[in-house]
Amino acid sequence: MLGQIMNEHRKKKASKEMVRKLFLRKTGWDSNEEEETRNRLNSPSIQQGSCRGLIWLLSDNMHHQWLLLAACFWVIFMFMVASKFITLTFKDPDEYGAKQEPLMLTAMTKVEKVQVPEEKRLPEEFQPTGKVLSGNLMHQPLIHMERLELLRNVCRDVALRNLSHTTVSKFILDRIFVCDKHKILFCQTPKVGNTQWKKVLIVLNGAFSSIEEIPENIVHDHEKNGLPRLSSFSDSEIQKRLNLYFKFFIVRDPFERLISAFKDKFVHNPRFEPWYRHEIAPGIIRKYRKNRTETRGLQFEDFVRYLGDPNHRWLDVQFGDHIIHWVTYVELCAPCEISYTVIGHHETLEDDAPYILKAAGIDHLVSYPTIPPGITTYNKTKVERYFSGISKRDIKRLYARFEGDFKLFGYQEPDFLLN
16 A cells, blocks of 8 residues: 555656656756756745646647647548549449439539520430430430420411321321331431431341441332331321331421432432433423423423422322422421421431430441531522522422421521522
8 A cells, every 4th residue: 555655656746847847848947047946936926827837838738739630630631532532533434324324414404404594304215314415415305305396386387287287198108117126117308318217227127237238229129128118007007106106207408408309310310210301300391491492401490490389289190209309398207297206407417316316225226327527517508509590489489388398397488599
C-alpha cells in the first residue's frame, strides 16, 4: 500500500515538472531565471498568475488540437470526393447497363424540355433503348411525333379532304411489302430511295444474307426477291397486319420527286424500260404538247401539263401501274386511312434511316446502305431550272393536285414558283 502511494506521488510530481517546463518555454523564461523565481512562485500573487498562464497554455494547446482535427476531417472529405469522381469517370461501360439506363433517359428528357418548349411524352415504342442517341438522333422521337401529329391534323381538315383521303384499294395494297418475320410493313414510294429499303427487307426476309449479295436485277423482280405484297393475303390477314405491324414509308419534296421521276424514266432510263419512251411518252405528247412541230422527245413541260390536268386519270388507266413513279403519296400509301408508325423524309434520311431501323427493332440485324454525300439534300436551284420555262398556270394546276402531299408532310408551298 505504501509503495502504491509513493508511486502516485512521484507521478504527480513528474506531471507538475512537465507543466512547469512547458510554461517556462511558452512564456520565454530561460534556465537562469528559473532559480531566481522559484521562491516567488510560492507566493499567492505569483500562484494566481501561474494558474492563469497555465490555463492559457492549456487553452492554446487545445486550440491547436482542434485545428489539427479539422484539417484531418478536410483531407478525409476531399479524398472521398476524389474517390467518387474517379469511380464515376472510369466505370466499366459494360457495367453501366440496365440499372443505370433509366437515369440516362430521365436526363435526356430534361435536355429536350429545355430546347423544345412544348414537349410531349413519347409512346413506349419510341423510347430510346440501349445506347443514348447522340446529336440530332437524340431528338428523333420528338421529330417523328410532330410529323405524325401534323399528318393527323391535316387529315382532319375538311377543306383538304379530297386531296388527303382515298380508298384502300388493291392498287395501294400492292405497294405495301411485308416482312412477317419481323412484323414490318413498308409502303413503296418510288424516287425516294426505295430500292435501298427493298434490299433491307430482302435481307430481313432471309432471301440473302447481306445487302451486298443482292443482284440489282433481283431487287425489282417480285417473282424472285422474296418480298410478298400485302394484297396477296386474305382480308382478315391484311387487317391483322395493318393493326399489329410496324408500318413506315418515305416522302420527299413533291416537285423534286417529279423531276427525279421524269429524268429516270424519260431521259436516262438506266434500267432499260423502253415502254416509258415508246408508249407512255408518245401518249402524253399527243394530248399535251402545245407546239405540234416540236419533234423532240417528251419535255418536262409536257409532263407537268399532263400531271396537272384534272382529267389525267383516263391516261393513267392506259399507263397502268407505271404511274406509281409520279402519283401522289396519298394515292400510293393512303396515310389518312392507314395508321403509320413512322414517316421518314428523304431530305433527312441520314438521321431517319437509323431511327427507323431502331424503332422497328432491327438495327442489330441490318444497316441501311451508305448514303452518298449531298444526294438527299433539297436542290432549289434544280427545281427552279426545270420549272423556268413553264407557265404559272400550269405550275398552279400541278400544285393544286399535289397540295395534299405538301400539307400532309410539312413541305413549304413553293412560292418562288407560284408567284
